[in-house]
Amino acid sequence: MVNMTYVEASRLAVREAMQGDPTVWCVGEDLGRGSVFGQYLGLQDEFGPDRVVDTPISEAAIMGAAFGAAMVGTRPIVEMRFSDFALCATDELVNQIAKARFMFGGQSRAPMVIRKPIGIWRSSAAQHSQSLESWYVHIPGLVVLCPATPQDNYSMMKAAIACDDPVVYLEHKNIWSMQGEVDTTIRAELGKASLRRKGRDVTIVSWSETANLCVHAAATLAEQGIDAEVIDLRSLWPWDKGMVLDSVRKTGRLVVAHESVAVGGFGGEVVATVAEMAGDALKGPVRRLGAPRSLVAYAPNLEDKMRVTKDMIVTGAKETLGK
Amino acid sequence: MDKSHNTQTARDLLVMMERIRAFEEQAILAAERDNLVLGAIHPSIGQEACAAGIMTHFNRDDILLSTHRGHGHTLAKGADPLAMMRELLGRTGGCCGGKGGSMHIADFGVGMLGANGVVGANITIAAGAAHGLKMLGKSAIVVDIFGDGAANRGPFLEGINWASVFDLPILFVCEDNQYSATTKTSAMTGGPGVAARAEALGLRATVVDGNDAEAVARTTHEITTRLRAGGGPEFLHAITYRQTGHTSFDPASYRPDGEAEKSIADNDPIARQRAVLGAMGLDRAALKAIHDMAQAEMVQVLADASATPFPGDETAFTDVQDLGSPVQEAR
Ligand SMILES: Cc1ncc(C[n+]2csc(CCOP(=O)(O)OP(=O)(O)O)c2C)c(N)n1
Numbered sequence A: 001m002v003n004m005t006y007v008e009a010s011r012l013a014v015r016e017a018m019q020g021d022p023t024v025w026c027v028g029e030d031l032g033r034g035s036v037f038g039q040y041l042g043l044q045d046e047f048g049p050d051r052v053v054d055t056p057i058s059e060a061a062i063m064g065a066a067f068g069a070a071m072v073g074t075r076p077i078v079e080m081r082f083s084d085f086a087l088c089a090t091d092e093l094v095n096q097i098a099k100a101r102f103m104f105g106g107q108s109r110a111p112m113v114i115r116k117p118i119g120i121w122r123s124s125a126a127q128h129s130q131s132l133e134s135w136y137v138h139i140p141g142l143v144v145l146c147p148a149t150p151q152d153n154y155s156m157m158k159a160a161i162a163c164d165d166p167v168v169y170l171e172h173k174n175i176w177s178m179q180g181e182v183d184t185t186i187r188a189e190l191g192k193a194s195l196r197r198k199g200r201d202v203t204i205v206s207w208s209e210t211a212n213l214c215v216h217a218a219a220t221l222a223e224q225g226i227d228a229e230v231i232d233l234r235s236l237w238p239w240d241k242g243m244v245l246d247s248v249r250k251t252g253r254l255v256v257a258h259e260s261v262a263v264g265g266f267g268g269e270v271v272a273t274v275a276e277m278a279g280d281a282l283k284g285p286v287r288r289l290g291a292p293r294s295l296v297a298y299a300p301n302l303e304d305k306m307r308v309t310k311d312m313i314v315t316g317a318k319e320t321l322g323k
Numbered sequence B: 001m002d003k004s005h006n007t008q009t010a011r012d013l014l015v016m017m018e019r020i021r022a023f024e025e026q027a028i029l030a031a032e033r034d035n036l037v038l039g040a041i042h043p044s045i046g047q048e049a050c051a052a053g054i055m056t057h058f059n060r061d062d063i064l065l066s067t068h069r070g071h072g073h074t075l076a077k078g079a080d081p082l083a084m085m086r087e088l089l090g091r092t093g094g095c096c097g098g099k100g101g102s103m104h105i106a107d108f109g110v111g112m113l114g115a116n117g118v119v120g121a122n123i124t125i126a127a128g129a130a131h132g133l134k135m136l137g138k139s140a141i142v143v144d145i146f147g148d149g150a151a152n153r154g155p156f157l158e159g160i161n162w163a164s165v166f167d168l169p170i171l172f173v174c175e176d177n178q179y180s181a182t183t184k185t186s187a188m189t190g191g192p193g194v195a196a197r198a199e200a201l202g203l204r205a206t207v208v209d210g211n212d213a214e215a216v217a218r219t220t221h222e223i224t225t226r227l228r229a230g231g232g233p234e235f236l237h238a239i240t241y242r243q244t245g246h247t248s249f250d251p252a253s254y255r256p257d258g259e260a261e262k263s264i265a266d267n268d269p270i271a272r273q274r275a276v277l278g279a280m281g282l283d284r285a286a287l288k289a290i291h292d293m294a295q296a297e298m299v300q301v302l303a304d305a306s307a308t309p310f311p312g313d314e315t316a317f318t319d320v321q322d323l324g325s326p327v328q329e330a331r
């Protein structure tokens, strides 16, 4: 066990993967200086500029070129800087990378990790704050991961690099400095959720930074005599339906909470799946918590209007229990 | 080069052009007469000298990326015409198992990493293939062929700049048939043209008569010699003409009167190559034999492809992804 931050954890995973496999490389803007959040600090010194590649500000080319290089046998880690900028490379991801294997009848693979830092980060405003994970879940061909802890950012990054599918890897910008114990022997099984807290009364499903908030909310609920189970999905595609359904069958209550806009969000998919497959187990109303369908503003008071808070999760859980 | 070598090369070029044309003529028949081609096909009739000339100097382990108008490039790279025709008909045994069709044809076994249904998209991907090959220390080189319309999309700038910055072993070819679907490309293109754009990004650019197979092959040879010697990325602007409509169903009535007729009469690449061989001493019977052989081959290809079954229903759900595949989800 080593104590490290969320950003150090993924950096260590990338470093170890690069040490173990000469075909793994990183590509993106300003990687030599560590990129915006220090995710690559020291890697160019260790592996050289041909494996930690600084690029022009050409998101479409970063994505497209990495894909071309993947098709000839390399394993690129693609840095998009902010998930918002990845939209400049949407054709490359959605029409090319996600579809090539199928369209070409299985002739190709795109073993790529596409890193897109997401989320509200104080006063970054509308073009640097989005969480669009539900878009990617909607695209067949992609794996979608949202690690919320240093441990997961280590072991899921390792598993993502080893995976032969294109993986959209969504780190949350607000938790780069989050500390935690990391056991480097733990192997993540992608698609398995993390049971962050065991409980009997209500199931709370979440991911990314909001999952951490749900753990805090569960502590508050416990003080009020409510025993909440917190499931951190951490992988949105594939997602751990089994753990969620088993939990709801046990508790009969469901809250889903995420930072992204509630409308069309992945929370709706979770609720719909529970309704279809365990609807008879539900003993109370479901609560779906997400951002209003508005934009993230610059002014802090306006920005806060977009947040799902601990209090909202606590209230939501109590409402499912009729309290 | 001795004379016999010249004759052999010239003959090979004609054979390949005749095969490409015969393949596409059969594909058009399959589309229009037989209703067997299910989606759109984009014939390259009139543009065969580019495919044949360029591919003469790319080996099997070199990499090709192409466009929606890519039958000729694919065939010239060495793909099996029966697998290609099956793909056009959406059949089992097609290059892509009937899952891609004409616009997504690919044959990784001969280094053909895909046509593309998105104009210009392969420019960045091809640059990346060259980047990957260079990183892996491989000696293979890359050619990416796109149309004149693609030069007005963003990937043209990003992909060619990328190849320039990273000094990659790649040839970009603008196969300029003068039309972007139903629009004259010149009416939509600012500045002095694609070669100048490529030069502005640091590439050596060459302009060639894309209907002169000999010139295309010769120019490509000069370029690939430099590329294989470690020279940086290059650009070839091959000027040609699309004799058909944009798709096999497009009558192309938007073209000025007589334009296509004149090009077909005076500037058909196959007729020009026949003249080259005629001047080298091949007689009419020998030329006709080349034509007839290509026709017979592709008539048989269409017959065989038509007799092939559609893919098994289960393949609608295979090769999507390893994790969370539709096959796993259905369990
Ligand atoms: C991004 C994109 N925009 C539009 C289209 C529709 N489209 C298909 S082919 C074509 C014309 C392309 O012209 P050019 O690049 O010159 O190639 P050509 O068809 O002449 O071979 C268009 C507009 C497309 N497939 N992709």
Ligand SMILES: [Mg+2]
Binding pocket: B147, B148, B149, B175, B176, B177, B178, B179, B180, B181, B185
């Ligand atoms: Mg054109």
